[in-house]
Amino acid sequence: MVNKKRRYDLDWFRVIAILAVYVHHICMPFNGDKFHIMNLDSSKLLDDIMVFFEQFRLPLLFLISGTGTMLAFSKRTWFQFLKERSTRLIIPLVFGIFFIIPPQTYYEYIDKYTNYIEVYKSGLFPTNHLWFIENLFVLSVVLIPLILLIKSSKSIKFINALDVISSKTYGILLWVIPLLIGTILLKKIYPDESKNITNLSSTFYYGYFFISGILFATSKNIWKYLKLHRKLNLIAFIVSSILFYTYYFLPNEYVSPYVSKSVRWSIWYVVCALVSWTLITTLLGYGQIWFHKKSELLKKCNEAIYPFYILHQTIIIVVGYYIIQLQMSISSKIVLLVFTTFPLIIIIYRLLIYPFKITRILFGMKKRDKFNK
Template structure:
């Protein structure tokens, strides 16, 4: 399983990162605390984005987990660690020093006399590159698990896992440990921070990462994801209805009966239901829609990592100027979309793709 190229996973990786990009296009306009904020905000946009937040990153972490199995398949654990360091830590340090500072400058532009004061004050941050940092540490943490799964000692576990997912609701019940992890960890780490030390976030996304590893290791589970895709789609639709029913429910309807902690726990449950059912549904349908050899997806898969590293900086710089225009929110979003996307592509094509040093700095493999 781990030695075969899965083009459906390549497509899902591209789709997941493009979804992150589109989400960030809307961030200046949804009323949340983003780096650059428009004066007016759209409640409708916020109501839509809070839904998509439940599965865009879980999908990305799960796909990264499956990719970890592929990366490990031809390497020892030492070689794997070196490969992760080169492809994750090098872009992370480069990003913190070069890619992220423009975000800091435009976010606090009135506090700086010049751009170079960002460096003079050592105002460095990780920003959107938190995903790369988390991916590195989680990848190292799961090395013992991967070594176990590669050994014959894991046969009984993988067989048991396949037997569970062969049941009609077997895949769906994977949401139960996810709910338990999120509710229990939120008691001690209530923050929404994506810092690696905020264990409620790390354990939550780590669960999807580990499930990606298990899915990639248990060959029969992929068959079950495809087999039960329609059922999982129905469960996703039901979860969506429950999610929005709770989201829009007036607080005075339930506040007399539930404590604030209990209400938050219900919120965590509906979020887990939407995230898990969407991801498992998409993994099933992707085997039908996307698992075909494609030159296009090979090129997109090569470009998508640099695209991710670049996208938020380009968006923030452009958004700083666009939000000052006398336009409505849909037009500003459209303008941000149609200007940022080609700029990111041009930077990639002419400054990143052709050169050995920039390919290394952006976590790309050598040109074949």
């Protein structure tokens, strides 16, 4: 039942999404939100732009990861799959927590430490941006029974029913309804914005996209319908975006006397989920036209993007700490941060990670002779 054909569109979207995460973290010190390092001045305009784009970067990654998980599972037993996930996720996560994240902690609390060793003495070892890897591993393991069920003949009627729903003009848009309901209900119990796996509102939200990726990988027809209805999904995305920013900029005093705070937050979750789902389904439709071909550039990017993700935030924080001290405009600092951190990440990757077996393992890469097999 699983479509095992390599999806170059998803490979491209994985690269693009992680580069979008990189750009997001480049801008974080300057948008006035809480980050590990903060510029003295901030830009409200930058924050207004970033709040929109943060609605779909990670959901897209989770959906792609769900699809990739199903494809990986189709080639392995559940035990082989668990071993492969542990090698490619747990090893980089543990290595990252003890060697990649500590510089972030040091520069975040630099006024409290007299030297770098005190970071280790403090016992403070957060996952920071590596929460994505942690959540991905937990979801992959916890959902093994679901994957086994979907792979079995018992799920044929369910998959066929999804195909029938998705074939309708608005069918794929209907997939957002369980996401809306589940998010609103769980946010009442788990209102925290934390990405911790124990925060079930966040885990459900990203998990829904992950499971959707699994289901997309199981059915060939859904990809056909994503492509067929791409224009309608685009219109839905434009409408959702208008609703998103209309509500975002709506003065609080216009609605607070008539609508409770709980309802206002529920409306916010709705517009956020609508933007996420409609854009991702639109991209998955148009991606089959734009990015359907294999290329050497994609092969190189696809291999490098995982180490790039693991490294990027640490490099941004270390270099950014010194850049935010400069007497420059916010835009100049952002440009300088890009032109210093991006080449540095690539140099570290090419010289210290790519050539060596041990570093490839630590950063979750496949063996060089097995890549793309």
